[in-house]
Amino acid sequence: MTNHTPPLTEDDIADYLLSTPDFFTRHAELLASVQLTHPHSGRAISLADRQIELQREKFRALELQHGNLLRVGKENVALAGKLHQWVLVLVQHTGKATLLKAITTSLQRIFDVPQACIHQSTEAAEVAAQMTAPVCGGATDAFFQNAQIAAALPDAATARSLAVIPLPTVGLLVLASHDPTRFTAEMGTEFLTRLGELAHAALIA
Numbered sequence: 001m002t003n004h005t006p007p008l009t010e011d012d013i014a015d016y017l018l019s020t021p022d023f024f025t026r027h028a029e030l031l032a033s034v035q036l037t038h039p040h041s042g043r044a045i046s047l048a049d050r051q052i053e054l055q056r057e058k059f060r061a062l063e064l065q066h067g068n069l070l071r072v073g074k075e076n077v078a079l080a081g082k083l084h085q086w087v088l089v090l091v092q093h094t095g096k097a098t099l100l101k102a103i104t105t106s107l108q109r110i111f112d113v114p115q116a117c118i119h120q121s122t123e124a125a126e127v128a129a130q131m132t133a134p135v136c137g138g139a140t141d142a143f144f145q146n147a148q149i150a151a152a153l154p155d156a157a158t159a160r161s162l163a164v165i166p167l168p169t170v171g172l173l174v175l176a177s178h179d180p181t182r183f184t185a186e187m188g189t190e191f192l193t194r195l196g197e198l199a200h201a202a203l204i205a
Contacts, residue, residue, distance in 0.1 A: 079191065082110050086195075090202040103199050107175065115159060115176040118167070118199075119152035128166035134192040136163045136183040139176070149174055163189075165196035170203050 017023055024030060089106040093099040104116040127147045135143055139150055139159045149164055150156035152174055159176035161183040167173055173196055177183060 083194070085110050087198060090198065093202075096203065099202060103173070103202070107195075113175050114178055115153050115155060115174075117152050117154065117174050118171055119149070119174055120171040121152075123147070124152070124171040125169065127164075128168060128170070128172050131164075131166040134163055134165045134189040134196065136187055136189065136192070137161065137185040138180060141185070150176070163192055165192050165199075167196060167200045167203065170200060173199055 086106055089102055089110075090099070093102045100118055104118060107113050107116040124147075127149075137144065139162050141162075144150060144162055144164070147164075149162060149172065150159050152172075153159055153176050156176075158178045160180040161177050163175040163183040165173040165175070175183065175192075
């Protein structure tokens with residue numbers, strides 16, 4: 001009679017070990033005798049040593065994650081402090097002419113933005129009306145070129161990256177940097193949205 005029992009697979013062995021947690025308790029000698037390849041050096045190590053190495057790798061990953069969380073937390077605290085400073089500037093100015101200048105100069109000073117301006121032309125207002133969120137990217141990107149965004153900047157020739165924030169019924173808040181990586185298409189725009197909302201609220205108040 002032909003034996004049609006299917007051969008054991010790696011998944012079968014893994015499932016058995018998972019469902020039999022006392023296997024290595026009953027066969028403790030296997031922990032020392034099973035040899036694995038070290039992932040970095042290539043030398044043979046025991047199963048127990050490999051388990052220790054895995055735990056070390058997990059600990060290093062957790063340390064890195066914790067360090068990143070601390071860094072992001074510190075950056076957020078610093079950013080919140082700058083936003084607070086900027087809002088204080090906005091509430092100290094009531095006249096529209098002085099407020100327009102205060103918005104841009106304080107953005108440059110507090111957030112270390114090389115150039116900032118509020119574009120109030122009819123064309124800018126039309127562009128703002130069509131935008132649903134801030135747009136960031138290189139100064140040569142089609143969006144900025146077609147809308148002639150850089151034309152409103154004090155020194156358009158040195159602008160390499162731009163952030164354009166819509167101010168409904170007002171125009172566009174334009175931030176520019178000589179650093180091509182300062183404002184990129186991949187960056188998040190939530191904070192820029194908040195800046196735009198605050199600037200717009202101050203201008204129409």
